[in-house]
Amino acid sequence: MLSGLRVLEIGHFVAAPFCTRLLADQGADVIKIEPKTGDPVRQWGEMVDGKSLWWSMHGRNKRCITLNLKADRARQIVLDLVEHCDVLVENMRPGQLAKLGLSAVSLRAVKPDLVICHISGYGQTGPGRHRAAFGLIGEAVGGLRHLTNHAPGEYDLPPVRVGVSIGDSVAGIYAAYGIMGALWRRDRGEKGEGGLTVDVALTESVLSLMEGMLPEYGALGKIKQPTGGAIATAAPTNAYPTRDKLWILIGANSDGLFTALAKLMARPDLLENPDYVGNAARVRHAKALDADIARWTAKFDSVDLMAMLEEADIPSCKAYTAADCAADEQYRVREMIREVPDPAFGMNVLQAGVVPHIPESPGVIRWAGPDVGAHTDEVLSGVLAISAAEIEALRREGVV
Amino acid sequence: MLSGLRVLEIGHFVAAPFCTRLLADQGADVIKIEPKTGDPVRQWGEMVDGKSLWWSMHGRNKRCITLNLKADRARQIVLDLVEHCDVLVENMRPGQLAKLGLSAVSLRAVKPDLVICHISGYGQTGPGRHRAAFGLIGEAVGGLRHLTNHAPGEYDLPPVRVGVSIGDSVAGIYAAYGIMGALWRRDRGEKGEGGLTVDVALTESVLSLMEGMLPEYGALGKIKQPTGGAIATAAPTNAYPTRDKLWILIGANSDGLFTALAKLMARPDLLENPDYVGNAARVRHAKALDADIARWTAKFDSVDLMAMLEEADIPSCKAYTAADCAADEQYRVREMIREVPDPAFGMNVLQAGVVPHIPESPGVIRWAGPDVGAHTDEVLSGVLAISAAEIEALRREGVV
Numbered sequence: 001m002l003s004g005l006r007v008l009e010i011g012h013f014v015a016a017p018f019c020t021r022l023l024a025d026q027g028a029d030v031i032k033i034e035p036k037t038g039d040p041v042r043q044w045g046e047m048v049d050g051k052s053l054w055w056s057m058h059g060r061n062k063r064c065i066t067l068n069l070k071a072d073r074a075r076q077i078v079l080d081l082v083e084h085c086d087v088l089v090e091n092m093r094p095g096q097l098a099k100l101g102l103s104a105v106s107l108r109a110v111k112p113d114l115v116i117c118h119i120s121g122y123g124q125t126g127p128g129r130h131r132a133a134f135g136l137i138g139e140a141v142g143g144l145r146h147l148t149n150h151a152p153g154e155y156d157l158p159p160v161r162v163g164v165s166i167g168d169s170v171a172g173i174y175a176a177y178g179i180m181g182a183l184w185r186r187d188r189g190e191k192g193e194g195g196l197t198v199d200v201a202l203t204e205s206v207l208s209l210m211e212g213m214l215p216e217y218g219a220l221g222k223i224k225q226p227t228g229g230a231i232a233t234a235a236p237t238n239a240y241p242t243r244d245k246l247w248i249l250i251g252a253n254s255d256g257l258f259t260a261l262a263k264l265m266a267r268p269d270l271l272e273n274p275d276y277v278g279n280a281a282r283v284r285h286a287k288a289l290d291a292d293i294a295r296w297t298a299k300f301d302s303v304d305l306m307a308m309l310e311e312a313d314i315p316s317c318k319a320y321t322a323a324d325c326a327a328d329e330q331y332r333v334r335e336m337i338r339e340v341p342d343p344a345f346g347m348n349v350l351q352a353g354v355v356p357h358i359p360e361s362p363g364v365i366r367w368a369g370p371d372v373g374a375h376t377d378e379v380l381s382g383v384l385a386i387s388a389a390e391i392e393a394l395r396r397e398g399v400v
Numbered sequence: 401m402l403s404g405l406r407v408l409e410i411g412h413f414v415a416a417p418f419c420t421r422l423l424a425d426q427g428a429d430v431i432k433i434e435p436k437t438g439d440p441v442r443q444w445g446e447m448v449d450g451k452s453l454w455w456s457m458h459g460r461n462k463r464c465i466t467l468n469l470k471a472d473r474a475r476q477i478v479l480d481l482v483e484h485c486d487v488l489v490e491n492m493r494p495g496q497l498a499k500l501g502l503s504a505v506s507l508r509a510v511k512p513d514l515v516i517c518h519i520s521g522y523g524q525t526g527p528g529r530h531r532a533a534f535g536l537i538g539e540a541v542g543g544l545r546h547l548t549n550h551a552p553g554e555y556d557l558p559p560v561r562v563g564v565s566i567g568d569s570v571a572g573i574y575a576a577y578g579i580m581g582a583l584w585r586r587d588r589g590e591k592g593e594g595g596l597t598v599d600v601a602l603t604e605s606v607l608s609l610m611e612g613m614l615p616e617y618g619a620l621g622k623i624k625q626p627t628g629g630a631i632a633t634a635a636p637t638n639a640y641p642t643r644d645k646l647w648i649l650i651g652a653n654s655d656g657l658f659t660a661l662a663k664l665m666a667r668p669d670l671l672e673n674p675d676y677v678g679n680a681a682r683v684r685h686a687k688a689l690d691a692d693i694a695r696w697t698a699k700f701d702s703v704d705l706m707a708m709l710e711e712a713d714i715p716s717c718k719a720y721t722a723a724d725c726a727a728d729e730q731y732r733v734r735e736m737i738r739e740v741p742d743p744a745f746g747m748n749v750l751q752a753g754v755v756p757h758i759p760e761s762p763g764v765i766r767w768a769g770p771d772v773g774a775h776t777d778e779v780l781s782g783v784l785a786i787s788a789a790e791i792e793a794l795r796r797e798g799v800v
Contacts, residue, residue: 123730126734158628214725
């Protein structure tokens, strides 16, 4: 879908590289600039022979070049590359890029309609823009962490992380959306209109997902509280235990589905219990109802329970682990689980497929995350026509 | 940014309407088709006078028309509207749209380069495509729910929900990205190339965020497990209690930050404890280290603790509630917290701002979520030039 689009990434960690993974998956030519020490994600998570498995997916489809951005000559190379690019994506602290001599003014002097996408913790403006921000801070300041917990007073445990740096990845998808929107405007706009800037904040990306949280607080003073595995407005819907110590999610909150569930449980009395008649009553008595259901689910192994629920057409599934995802037939058929050859490991690496799926132009995983600087020569000679001798000199001088 | 773009939504619940909120926020003209009973979200969450506060934000900036899609005449009106639209977004069960006489072939017969975006639980193809799917199922089958929990064996509580329908909203952002990518291709492609299809699945949208989960399972057989508020690869980073019963997030996992924290805690002994020298050792002993830190944080009220941590330049924040988000100065300065006049409530409704922020072309909240059918006459007469008498007849016949 995006072949013919060229993107320069001066990114590290999760948010900006995740954004460019999405663009590269759809066919864009992403040129990623790293220092010789490489993006820190190359050292994150489980490693084999000193190489991160995560990187195999995070860096895929990109052309990786090294540049020492503190060298004057490197700054000129960035500007030369920008001339050949549609988009620049970066996630340094706000202002840092300008300090390196790469302000928007300098960048647009060589490429007036360049789309510039900044990703940061708190955004490019405002009194808090310089604060240090990790993914966890986006998640917490966006309001998500507080809600990821059991109900207040139930266990008094701290809220939990959602298991991935969700603040970063949500910001990365927003960035990809903003970039494509800005390119649409560019190609539609009057000639001479400059390129747009996309200013993505981790905190704001999370805040934008919070549904009724702000409207309800503003109008009623209601502070949204966590509800464990349940949903505040529908019951029963939760994770329930099985005999083999797994968790099965069941969503049976319409009257029809609840009737089907009660029947399956051989508990017609539940349907006559006034506490459980209608969703509103069930929500008020959700704790007792969930306990009733959990006592029933705990009698079965997950395989049997799942089969019974599917037979009764009640929305349900396991809380999938990595192994469940890898084995899922639907994912396999849709190529959402792929084996990607990775010479760094001398084997195939299991990776998620390309999202979203575009049937007429499905994305391609052309290669796994490359080594640091793997494409330096190719990009400098192919895009900028710098000679081999000159590249050698740049290498000696520590510029590349 | 997106003025001049016209989008038809046949959506309900969260995913498709969230996608079109993002497009409308950036200036697209979104025409939302509802049955006369309205989108169920109009009845979700806290209500005032029978009207959902969440809807005020979820439906904002859209033009809402009613159509009884089972009426033949309605099908023709949809096709007439499609002729004037760039994009169709829908999230019915796969195949349902075709059953209503609105297959891709029929739609593209009137608008050959229409971008069609389907959002569903499991995608438009494959053996599992017809399974019922709520947001919670996307979250669970994507692998996120399993990870949103305390470490195995610690409390044996069920995994928790992240507090919002994250499977839906992440799918909605992916859809917005895919749509803008497809439009970029359309405007760049050869004349006569058809429009692209964007096939977004909730499950796949979540799976794509799971970082090293699949590569590590494939190569090492390692099944990623939840880690509570901690991160498996860095320590200390967690939520810690305060004397006033709040949770403060602290990320002090580099050696420099950990030194600063130990100093602030007046615990130089921590720096000499071999269990805590280097991130790898700290990760191995994270539980003990977190307990040490928690004993310290619990002595202070959150305000004092936050001030001390900020003074020491240690990344930290509260787990923001609705009230904290609403009061945050950075959000206010960047207009990420807005008071939107809503005639349905006769007052301003507190809403999140427009993400991502495009400084040269900031999105505008033109109006809050409208009543069912508020724009039926305006759209039928303005876009399709249907006369007032004809609209009256359609209304009598129950078509609109």
